[in-house]
Amino acid sequence: MPETTAPATELASQYIAQVTGDLEANLKEQERIGAEIASLQEQLAALQHDHGVLVSMQQALGITQAPTGSAAEPKSASVPSPRRNKVGTAAGGKQKAHKSPAAPAKKTARKPKAKTADTTKTAEPTLVELIRRHLAEQTEPRSAAEISTALGQAHPDRDIATKVVRVTLEGLVAKSKAERTKQGRSVFYSAHGPKPTAAPEAETQPEPTES
DSSP, X not given: OHXXXXXXXXXXXXXXXXXXXXXXXXXXXXXXXXXXXXXXXHHHHHHHHHHHHHHHHHHHTTOOSHHHHHHHHHHHHHTHHHHHHHHHHHOSXXXXXXXXXXXXXXXXXXXXXXXHHHHHHHTSSOHHHHHHHHHHHOSXXXXXXXXXHHHHHHOTTSOOXXXXXXXXXXXXXXXXXXXXXXXXXXXEEXXXXXXXXXXXXXXXXXXXXXX
């Protein structure tokens, strides 16, 4: 009897060691995958934030996404054409069944026109127009942060980011529709227009009326 119990205890100890090793490996693998999931979630959150900023910049620059939708639809409409030729050789009655998908394809092609019409309605007034009006009403240069804060208070229904406002201001400066000045490390913007020094000259001209 002692000879039979000795191998049994050795097998049990081997199973116990294997199970404990597998448990440790499993826990380490769970920790590794959990860390990867956390890093991926952080990357996803950063990408979603960048996506929102890029979309607002795209709207400020007046770029629409209508061409991408219209370009993808003619491909789906042209796919059934080779299938009709193959089925027509087998039986002429089956061609009528394949003609029906062509009708909804034409209807889907008209949808981008309605979207573009909606975008033109919501695009008024644009961010460029709002910034130019705000600069024209100011008597002193303003920073991009001050302009974005003022526009956000005046238009709470619109998501106006400081980065988008700064890019739009730089575009106006490039087109000579705004002026940019620096005070130390700060950058300020003002409306591009004539200097107010011409008003005193106009007031001094009516003086020679004494004769």
